[in-house]
Amino acid sequence: MSPNNWTERPEVFILTGVPGLEDVQTWFSIPVFIMYLLIIPGNFMLSFIILSEEALYKPMYLLFCTLSIADVLLVTTTAPKILCIFWFSSKEIDFNACLAQLFFVHAFSMMESTILLAMAFDRYVAICHPLRYTSILTNTTIARIGVLAIIRGSFFMAPAPFLINRLSYCQTNIILHTYCEHMAVVKISCSDTTINQVYGLTVALLVIAVDIFFITVSYCAIVRAVFKLSSREARGKALGTCAPHICVILISYTPALFSFFTHRFGDTIPLHIHIIFANLYILIPPLCNPIIYGARTKEIRERILLVVSEKSLKGL
Numbered sequence: 001m002s003p004n005n006w007t008e009r010p011e012v013f014i015l016t017g018v019p020g021l022e023d024v025q026t027w028f029s030i031p032v033f034i035m036y037l038l039i040i041p042g043n044f045m046l047s048f049i050i051l052s053e054e055a056l057y058k059p060m061y062l063l064f065c066t067l068s069i070a071d072v073l074l075v076t077t078t079a080p081k082i083l084c085i086f087w088f089s090s091k092e093i094d095f096n097a098c099l100a101q102l103f104f105v106h107a108f109s110m111m112e113s114t115i116l117l118a119m120a121f122d123r124y125v126a127i128c129h130p131l132r133y134t135s136i137l138t139n140t141t142i143a144r145i146g147v148l149a150i151i152r153g154s155f156f157m158a159p160a161p162f163l164i165n166r167l168s169y170c171q172t173n174i175i176l177h178t179y180c181e182h183m184a185v186v187k188i189s190c191s192d193t194t195i196n197q198v199y200g201l202t203v204a205l206l207v208i209a210v211d212i213f214f215i216t217v218s219y220c221a222i223v224r225a226v227f228k229l230s231s232r233e234a235r236g237k238a239l240g241t242c243a244p245h246i247c248v249i250l251i252s253y254t255p256a257l258f259s260f261f262t263h264r265f266g267d268t269i270p271l272h273i274h275i276i277f278a279n280l281y282i283l284i285p286p287l288c289n290p291i292i293y294g295a296r297t298k299e300i301r302e303r304i305l306l307v308v309s310e311k312s313l314k315g316l
Contacts, residue, residue, distance in 0.1 A: 009165070010173035012092045013185070017085045018279075019176045020272045029086035035283045036079045042290035043068040049303045056299060059137040060122050064293050064300075066146050067115045067248075071286035074108040077101060078179045078282050085178060098180040099161040105282075106160065106182060109256070110153035110207050112285070116252060117211045118145045119245050120218040127238050128225045156203050163199055167191040177275055179282075181259075204260055208253070215249060244292045251288050255281035 017025050050056045050065040078101070084090040093101070125133050160182055167189040177184040186196045219242070226238045255277045262274045294300050 008168050009095055010169050012094055012173065013098050013180065014091050014174045015081070015085055015093055015178060015180070016091065016174060016176050017082075017178050018272050018275050020270070025086045029083055032079065032082055032086065032279070032283065035287050036075065036083070039075050039079075039283070039286045040072060043072045043286060045304070046290040046294060046300070049300060053303055056303070057139060059139070059142050060119070060126075061297075061300070062139065062142045063115055063119050063122060063145075064289075064297075066142075066149070067112060067119075067289060070108055070112045070115060070149075071289055074105065074112065075282060075286045077104045077108065082178045082279070093180065098175075098185065099164060102164070102180040102182055102185060103157050103161055105179065107153035107157040110156055111149040112252065113207055113211045114145070114149035114152050116245070116249055117215055118142075118149075119248075120215040123242050123245060124218040124222055126241070127222050152207075156207060159199060163196050164189075167193065167196070176271060178279055181278065208256065208260070212253060219246075244297060247292050248285065248289055252285045255284065 016022065018028060021028070047065045047068045050061045081090075081093065081101070122137055125136050129136070164182075164185055167186070168191045169188060170190040172188050175184050175188060182196075182200055186193045186200070189196075222238075222242060226235050229235045229238065259274065259278045259281055262269050262277070294304055
């Protein structure tokens, strides 16, 4: 669709994929496809094992399960369309479908951030107030946290489709991205986007900045409590229970923050680098989370080995 064929909004947007690397996008599709194939069964297995084993009905494991479900929803919102772009050059996306994708991508990301914050609180209570752990973090409390995560993500993202719908796109309908992202869509508008930019920055501060701040505070308190322990073995065990969560935090927030700052301050960073990191932000955490928790959590690891061995015996 050529410029100036509309005055308010286009019927469709065009997603370019990875800008500047269109000729080699077929090669990008291979790792994306492999990761998607691993993400779905990996997270479903983690969720199934936790939900099918009453011994794992504990706050920490239920939070793992909630995070896995959010991961599957997030990657399913984006990966199929990315693969269609890479494989079939199916770059068109309906205007309303783009708004829906944009809403769900950011809403699920905020839900994940809320769950990561809840995990930090779980570790804080377990290490700093162990005698009160069972009374503070009950299964009912975890269910409420899950509902809160859904409400929080939906509430903060609810204005986004309306704010974008009010913009005019009189110059281009080409989005230099593999999926619809708030700032990527806002940037191609020919309207005044001040409100959208203020909204995006405000939401980022109220979600990512707040969550990272309280996660940092939690771990500062945890480190201080751990180093007060007299036994080296006890210190190692306490820090070991935090290791999976710390890994997940790093792989979740690092690409997210890179994408956020690049949109606003990264004019010197090549666009294809930005888009690749934006895709890693969608794919890497859902891929790594089951591996991290399955490998680092003894109860889950033992249950996975039991399930695999039972299926192997049935196959004999």
